Amino acid sequence: MILLVDAGNTRIKWRVISPGEPLRAVDEGALAHEAIGELAAICRRHTGLGRVFGCNVAGIGVANAIAAACGPLAVDWLHPGASCGGVRNLYEQPGQLGADRWAALIGARQTHAHACLVVTAGTATTVDLLSATGDFLGGLILPGVDLMQQSLARGTAQLPLADGHFALQPRRTIDAIRSGCLQAQAGAVERMFRQIADAPGATCLLGGGAAASFADLLDIPLRRIDNLVLLGLGAIAGAAAITRH
Structure with missing residues (x-):
């Protein structure tokens, strides 16, 4: 299983998924920034978690707090690129697009043809x-x-x-x-x-x-x-x- 994390400016939204065809959401919720530590309990509750994958627009302090809460699990952050998930990034410098916008575009592509x-x-x-x-x-x-x-x-x-x-x-x-x-x-x-x-x-x-x-x-x-x-x-x-x- 994978813990997905969307670290925004106001809240941390999260979802636990079980990879496969199709993807299955096991659990999800949202936390205020001051409650990031509660991710530790979420990780303990889902013993099959193998990694954490997310996007962060809230700064390095929030990223470090999430990594600390998730303990030994590796935390990988999304970095926008030229293409992914059926979306081609036409930004002049693709890497400068916000990771949250990039993920939302890929999500939209899965939702609307x-x-x-x-x-x-x-x-x-x-x-x-x-x-x-x-x-x-x-x-x-x-x-x-x-x-x-x-x-x-x-x-x-x-x-x-x-x-x-x-x-x-x-x-x-x-x-x-x-x-x-x-x-x-x-x-x-x-x-x-x-x-x-x-x-x-x-x-x-x-x-x-x-x-x-x-x-x-x-x-x-x-x-x-x-x-x-x-x-x-x-x-x-x-x-x-x-x-x-």
Whole structure:
């Protein structure tokens, strides 16, 4: 068995898989950064674990904490390359693509056989174009909904950090802030989708902790799907295990 780890800026998502055809998820969950040590209990609970495979965008401190919690198990981190899992990386420097975005694209390719826009809404929002032939065409990174609101509160004297509500025509400052941040997310997604809108079967694959906040604003073909990163990691790890055997 393999422990998959998606170390994000806010949470650590994990899944235990049993390699084979098809891959089988045995157990999964999520941990706050301060609870990384709980991975040790997860490793003890699944005695058949042979390795840990993941992606990390949270920095070296988090990577070291995960390695310490997993004890004697080898921890391998995904490094983006030119191609993998049916996806071709057209970044000018493929190795500079974020590992989480790379894994999510590979997960999307396992899920949807046509052109798609892969959107992960978390601390940051990533909006990535994937062609029907598996070419990663490029994408956006923008502050997530909460980060947008926090930046307004930090950078202005009179705009508060408060819980507003979405409105098409906001008439309170806190609603104007919330609505502006949500419209910015939806607008970026819809503008990117225009590039593949005419492709047969094109859809937006939307996931992440903030996805629900603006999903209903999107006027494009949409499929809600979470944990594309773990799905991509599983596809890579499972293929490698099959190859070794």
